Amino acid sequence: MSSVTSSAVESSPPRGAGITRILFPKWRSVLARLAKERSGAGTRILLLVLIGGGFWAGAFGAFYRVLKYLGTTPEIGALLAGKILSMILLAFGSILLLSNLVTALSVFFLAKDLDMLVSAPVDWGRLYVAKLGETLIHSSWMVALMLVPILTAYGVVYDGGPLVPVAAIGALLPFFVLPTVVGSAITLILVNVFPARRTRDLLSLIAIGAVGGVVIFLRVLRPEQLSRPEGFRNLVDFVAELQAPSHPLMPSDWAADAVMNWLQHVGDPLPLLLLWSTAAAFVVLGAALHSRLYPSGYSKAQEGADKYVAGTRWQATLSRALAFLPVTRREFILKDLRVFFRDTTQWSQLILLAVLLIVYVFNIRALPLYTGERVPYMLVTLVVFLNQGLGGFVLAAIAARFIFPSVSLEGRQLWLLKSSPLDLRSMLWSKYWVGTAPLLVVALGITLVTNSILRASPFMMFLSLVTIACFTLAAGSLALSLGVLYPQFDTENAAQIPTSFGGMVFMMASIALLAAIIAIEARPVSAHLAAYQMGEEAPGFTRELWLAVGGVFLVSAAVTLIPLSRSRKRLEALDL
Amino acid sequence: MIQLNELTKRYGKFTAVNGISLEIPTGTLYGLLGPNGAGKTTTMRMIAGILRPTSGTVTVAGYDVVRQPMEAKQRLGFIPDRPFVYDKLTGAEFLRFVAGLYGQSGADVERRIDELLDLFELVPWKNELTEAYSHGMRQKLIISSALVHRPEVIVVDEPMVGLDPKSARLLKDIFRHFVERGGTVLMSTHTLEIAEVMCDRIGIVFGGQVVAAGTMAEIRAQTESGAATLEEVFLKLTGGLNARELSDILGR
Numbered sequence: 001m002s003s004v005t006s007s008a009v010e011s012s013p014p015r016g017a018g019i020t021r022i023l024f025p026k027w028r029s030v031l032a033r034l035a036k037e038r039s040g041a042g043t044r045i046l047l048l049v050l051i052g053g054g055f056w057a058g059a060f061g062a063f064y065r066v067l068k069y070l071g072t073t074p075e076i077g078a079l080l081a082g083k084i085l086s087m088i089l090l091a092f093g094s095i096l097l098l099s100n101l102v103t104a105l106s107v108f109f110l111a112k113d114l115d116m117l118v119s120a121p122v123d124w125g126r127l128y129v130a131k132l133g134e135t136l137i138h139s140s141w142m143v144a145l146m147l148v149p150i151l152t153a154y155g156v157v158y159d160g161g162p163l164v165p166v167a168a169i170g171a172l173l174p175f176f177v178l179p180t181v182v183g184s185a186i187t188l189i190l191v192n193v194f195p196a197r198r199t200r201d202l203l204s205l206i207a208i209g210a211v212g213g214v215v216i217f218l219r220v221l222r223p224e225q226l227s228r229p230e231g232f233r234n235l236v237d238f239v240a241e242l243q244a245p246s247h248p249l250m251p252s253d254w255a256a257d258a259v260m261n262w263l264q265h266v267g268d269p270l271p272l273l274l275l276w277s278t279a280a281a282f283v284v285l286g287a288a289l290h291s292r293l294y295p296s297g298y299s300k301a302q303e304g305a306d307k308y309v310a311g312t313r314w315q316a317t318l319s320r321a322l323a324f325l326p327v328t329r330r331e332f333i334l335k336d337l338r339v340f341f342r343d344t345t346q347w348s349q350l351i352l353l354a355v356l357l358i359v360y361v362f363n364i365r366a367l368p369l370y371t372g373e374r375v376p377y378m379l380v381t382l383v384v385f386l387n388q389g390l391g392g393f394v395l396a397a398i399a400a401r402f403i404f405p406s407v408s409l410e411g412r413q414l415w416l417l418k419s420s421p422l423d424l425r426s427m428l429w430s431k432y433w434v435g436t437a438p439l440l441v442v443a444l445g446i447t448l449v450t451n452s453i454l455r456a457s458p459f460m461m462f463l464s465l466v467t468i469a470c471f472t473l474a475a476g477s478l479a480l481s482l483g484v485l486y487p488q489f490d491t492e493n494a495a496q497i498p499t500s501f502g503g504m505v506f507m508m509a510s511i512a513l514l515a516a517i518i519a520i521e522a523r524p525v526s527a528h529l530a531a532y533q534m535g536e537e538a539p540g541f542t543r544e545l546w547l548a549v550g551g552v553f554l555v556s557a558a559v560t561l562i563p564l565s566r567s568r569k570r571l572e573a574l575d576l
Numbered sequence: 577m578i579q580l581n582e583l584t585k586r587y588g589k590f591t592a593v594n595g596i597s598l599e600i601p602t603g604t605l606y607g608l609l610g611p612n613g614a615g616k617t618t619t620m621r622m623i624a625g626i627l628r629p630t631s632g633t634v635t636v637a638g639y640d641v642v643r644q645p646m647e648a649k650q651r652l653g654f655i656p657d658r659p660f661v662y663d664k665l666t667g668a669e670f671l672r673f674v675a676g677l678y679g680q681s682g683a684d685v686e687r688r689i690d691e692l693l694d695l696f697e698l699v700p701w702k703n704e705l706t707e708a709y710s711h712g713m714r715q716k717l718i719i720s721s722a723l724v725h726r727p728e729v730i731v732v733d734e735p736m737v738g739l740d741p742k743s744a745r746l747l748k749d750i751f752r753h754f755v756e757r758g759g760t761v762l763m764s765t766h767t768l769e770i771a772e773v774m775c776d777r778i779g780i781v782f783g784g785q786v787v788a789a790g791t792m793a794e795i796r797a798q799t800e801s802g803a804a805t806l807e808e809v810f811l812k813l814t815g816g817l818n819a820r821e822l823s824d825i826l827g828r
Binding site: 326327328330331332334335338339342343412413414415416417418419420421422423573575 | 587621624626627645646647649650652658660661662669673674675679705721
């Protein structure tokens with residue numbers, strides 16, 4: 001045996017590299033990325049601090065007010081607070097389970113470092129724990145950040161003392177571990193049944209269908225009813241409902257109880273014991289399953305590219321329909337549509353979009369406006385006006401999901417586009433219309449439907465349609481342009497692009513645009529209402545209104561054209 | 577046909593390409609050699625219009641790549657070192673899309689696609705998604721895509737990586753025929769034997785600069801290497817580990 005081999009055998013422990021060694025490259029990558037982003041990124045950091053700080057402050061303020069209000073009724077206030085926390089944790093737990101299913105697939109089976117780790121003499125148990133930790137961090141960081149202001153509000157209102165963070169971590173860490181182990185185990189089993197690429201498609205469908213189910217479930221459950229005790233027959237029933245856990249085996253209840261026990265100085269260790277012992281048992285069971293199924297699953301994960309080519313029938317028709325366009329633009333649009341509809345992780349998001357729209361329309365229908373009494377014109381007008389904001393927010397969320405990532409998804413193929421005589425202006429406009437045209441149809445559709453439900457006046461219907469059309473055209477451009485300014489070319493998962501820093505900037509920018517549009521229109525709308533109150537039955541379109549519509553049009557046109565022009569220049573200057 | 581004039585590319589304080597000047601005439605197969613990190617790929621990506629030079633100019637068929645990109649790129653076919661294609665397109669769709677980027681469509685393009693797929697033995701895979709292709713098949717598809725619009729100049733970065741011997745031989749023949757019919761090829765490679773046999777002229781890049789350029793005979797004369805092989809000249813110019821160092825590393 002050569003000295004190289006023999007010395008390696010002598011110096012290596014029998015179980016190979018440790019967990020920290022396995023995770024070392026990931027940790028160093030995170031540090032390197034942070035260092036890279038820190039250099040010359042003052043504005044971005046400032047923006048992040050403002051956005052993050054604003055969100056935290058808003059969430060803290062809302063929960064602080066609710067908890068303070070509940071505190072005024074000492075008998076049931078704490079029970080209600082515990083119930084709310086339990087419901088929040090249940091919702092987060094469901095999201096975490098779904099998130100872990102998809103994340104575990106990437107981390108355990110498709111990550112780039114796996115070939116090296118699997119071929120190295122690394123103990124399977126350590127590999128499992130390291131990859132489980134990676135899955136936990138990837139899938140749970142955002143939920144953990146969202147819980148910070150909520151738990152801070154609980155800590156402040158119930159005077160939990162300086163050790164509240166320790167108590168919260170003690171309760172939430174095992175709570176986060178449980179869905180990670182379960183999600184990883186389900187993924188492991190699925191990969192052993194289907195090849196990994198198919199599993200990813202399947203998981204996307206399951207995850208999105210299930211998220212839709214959770215959203216609809218929460219909507220139909222109507223948690224707001226808990227705040228209306230008059231719906232219950234008597235106080236005893238109401239308190240009994242609050243005291244009964246939704247299920248005695250629900251970890252979200254254990255975690256909520258553990259936090260509330262700390263806050264109320266109750267010395268009951270049972271919830272914590274249940275959480276930690278269950279988490280430990282699950283990790284052991286997960287490791288046992290991993291040792292049995294991982295080698296065969298990993299091998300299967302290397303197989304199975306999709307050989308089925310979808311969409312062969314419609315493309316000839318579509319190609320003929322687009323025949324009026326120049327060749328380059330037509331082929332580009334056809335390519336974008338083919339790639340989108342053949343990537344299950346992309347089009348399956350449409351299910352989520354449908355759910356989002358259903359919940360939105362359901363919420364509008366659920367508004368207690370028409371309950372038999374005559375509804376004041378002013379109230380209807382106000383609700384319709386504010387509905388523009390809500391509709392705009394929904395549209396911005398859709399644009400973030402579908403339009404924002406479109407340039408990032410070109411990623412590794414940009415060499416082809418940049419080395420060809422493709423006019424980048426054509427490319428951007430093609431992408432703009434491919435994304436914005438369907439969004440415009442959705443925008444006008446939901447505005448018509450929701451305004452009809454609200455029985456809006458012709459005045460408000462006209463104003464809403466014009467406003468939402470202008471906003472949609474501008475938001476489409478903002479999404480595409482900020483996607484160029486904050487590209488994510490190296491991402492392995494398209495679903496992570498909208499939640500990146502650039503995605504957050506887009507959401508903030510589109511909300512600011514929406515606020516500006518609503519502010520421009522607020523004055524003529526209030527003048528319209530004032531005229532109505534003065535006795536005019538149905539005040540018409542005033543000069544001020546036309547000016548406001550013109551203003552909205554100009555702002556939207558500027559927000560459409562300027563960012564697209566800037567992003568073209570940025571794309572031209574981009575070094576790949 | 578290709579002219580580089582004081583071409584420079586800097587990334588912050590690091591200079592990847594440092595004032596390279598080259599002239600590659602029409603009908604030449606030019607080999608660009610150099611160790612890893614010498615600046616070959618950066619140079620090629622600047623010629624293809626993917627990277628913008630920090631200073632200096634690139635001219636393809638008389639058109640400045642920065643000032644007249646459309647005209648220059650219309651005449652150029654670029655083959656990168658890594659075969660990234662759209663996974664969710666079939667081979668035929670990918671080639672049709674690339675032809676569309678060059679403003680070409682119709683029966684001529686369909687015929688051309690069939691010819692190229694046949695040439696590279698990809699016909700059975702024509703209507704399969706490229707995500708099912710092997711590395712070598714993707715490489716052949718990218719080579720086809722660089723030829724689909726009938727370019728005048730081909731810039732190719734490490735063309736032989738991933739190709740089986742038969743395909744490698746085919747590619748050599750294609751490049752040779754292309755040059756004989758008046759085309760120009762600029763090729764980077766680490767396979768010195770291929771460069772020595774195939775290329776009319778050779779440039780050796782080291783530290784972002786051209787340290788020797790010309791025919792084999794001219795390079796030998798420039799470096800006073802007598803009858804040395806290209807490998808010996810290359811190692812002389814770019815340095816290399818001696819036998820004792822290798823032995824220390826391997827621990828024998």
